[in-house]
Amino acid sequence: MNKWIRGTNAVVLSLAVIGIFIVLTIFLNSTKSLQVDLTQNKKFTLSDQTVNTLKSLDKDVHIISLTSDQTDPYINRQVVDLVQEYKKRNSKITFDEYDLVKQPAVAKQYDADPAGTLVVESGTQKKSIFYSDMFLPGQQQGEYKFSGEEKLTQALVNLNSKVKTKVYFLSGHNEIPLNQMNLWKTGLENANYEVADLNLLREGKIPDDAQTLFIIGPQNDISDKEADLIKTYLNGNGKLYLSLGFDPDMATKWKNIDTIMTAYGIKDQHAVAIEPKQSKLFDPLTIIPEYGTHDITKKLADYNLLTMMNLAVSLNADQPVADYPVTSILKTTAQAYGETDLKQLATNGRTSKDASDINGPLNLGYVVQTKDNKPKAVVLGGSTLFVDQFIQQQGNRDFALNTVGWLQEQKDQVTIRPREGDAVQQALITGGQANMIFYGTVLLFPLLFLIVGGTVWWRRRKG
Known part of the structure; x- marks a missing residue:
């Protein structure tokens, strides 16, 4: 009788424990917001x-x-x-x-x-x-x-934002075409920008809905009439994103482009930045600029994301315009120099520093504000970083989108620090070791527990 009672109690207790686990599992599964993140980097904890x-x-x-x-x-x-x-x-x-x-x-x-x-x-x-x-x-x-x-x-x-910002990319002067900047274009569209091509010779004016005019990598100068249209646009509420290209004759060919920059106190030095000892991974024409202190570059610097430029033209703003304060956001190291013999550079691709070259550090990018501290323009000395082939390298894409976001005063930018992740650990084992692990975990250990449990059960039954 006592054995029957003890057996019944054991069964009831086992069923109760199983029932508690089932109820607890159902409860925890239904409570979606209740969880404990025990991972080292809190990978499941949302900000x-x-x-x-x-x-x-x-x-x-x-x-x-x-x-x-x-x-x-x-x-x-x-x-x-x-x-x-x-x-x-x-x-x-x-x-x-x-x-x-x-x-x-x-x-x-x-x-x-x-x-x-x-x-x-x-x-x-x-x-x-x-x-x-x-x-x-x-x-x-x-x-x-x-x-x-x-x-x-x-x-x-x-997705929640209903505001669309219309921006136009100027064409007709051998700029980098939009179909070679698909990744940047897609990134802008994902951020609620409407991107369109603009040929002033065909349109005859800058559209009224243009929030920003982009001039990316022009090889030829803008005509006098086009320059007048752009100046009128910028004298109002228009904003400019100018990223220079490269031409050996830029000193004589880019009169109107230079004039547009001069209105903001920025001067094209007509020299290509050379960084002789910066990195063994790239040639001296590939520049990894140092960041200036600015909202555009803060996250990039914090995350140690580098921006890369090629054939970058050096800029200077030593004669500021009172109504348009400028801030340098990209510059070279002091070891760099600006090569002024552009025809030699274009002919044989080789260069060496001489007395006519410009000493570093060189400025490669400026942002311009109005006297009311409102964003007005972004002026960069290079444009190859926007091409699909290069924009995914390091911080190029983030830099490209950050500059546009600053220029358009985006207030809904999300800032969440990335989570650190350890390197994936890989264990290299032989076929024999793999079989040993399989048989040990799938057969040996379960069989051992079965033998120990059976022995304990048999002894208690006999006792």
Whole structure:
């Protein structure tokens, strides 16, 4: 009788424990906001800025992960985990994953990078985030910084914004065409800019809705009539984004371009920056500028993201204009110099410093404000960083978007510090070691527990 009672109590107790675990599991699963992040870098803890954005999100949002066999599984896992955290916080977010290889029909609908792309869409609005933009190099070899939360939250903020900013890219002077700056153009469109081409010879004027006029990498000068139109536009509320190209005869050819810069106290020194000893990875014509103190470059400096320029023209602002204070945001080291013999440089690609060259440090980029401290212009000495081939290197894309955001006084910029990530640890083992691990964990250990448990049960039954 006592044995029967003890057996019954054991069964009831076991069922009670199992029931408690089931009820607790259901409760925890239903309580989506209750979680404890025990990871070292708090990878599942969302910032207050993200939480507030998700609370204010009142529209249906569909997030799509597009990957292929070129996508790193470890990287994809982190992105997917991040999106799942967003989904837990707001029921209006839905999430789907597609393989670009297995589902080519889906791939045709989106401009996706085979290394991984996250698409955020709501109604007719669509934002694309490349996986490569979410992972930044860390301080040590193999380490990384994950900025996925900042990128994804910014995309949600942009979806909520109903304001569109119209910007025009000037053409007709051998500027870099928009179809060679697709990544920058896509980034601007994702940030709620409407991007259009503008040929003044055809249009005859700068459109009334132009918030900013972009002149990117011109090889030829602007005509006198075009210069008059641009000056009239800038004398009003118009804003300028001027990024110089390269021409061996720029000193004699760029009269009107130089005049536009002179209105803000900025002078083209007609010299190409040479950095002889900066990096063994690049030739002396590739410059990695040092950042000036400014909102545009603060995050780039904090995250140790470098901007790279090639064939950069040196600028100077030693005669400031009172109504337009300027700030240098990019400059070379003191070891650099400005090569003034541009024809020799263009002919044989070689150069050496002589008495006619300009001593460093050289200024390669300025921002211009009005006397009321309102953004007016961005003037850069180089434009190759905007081309698709180079814009994904280091901080080029962030710098390109940051300068436009500052110029347009964007107030809804998301700032979330990237999470530090350790290098992925890989264990190299032989086939025999792999078999030993498999048989030990799948067969040996379970069998050992079974034998020990059976022995204890048998002894108690006999006792």
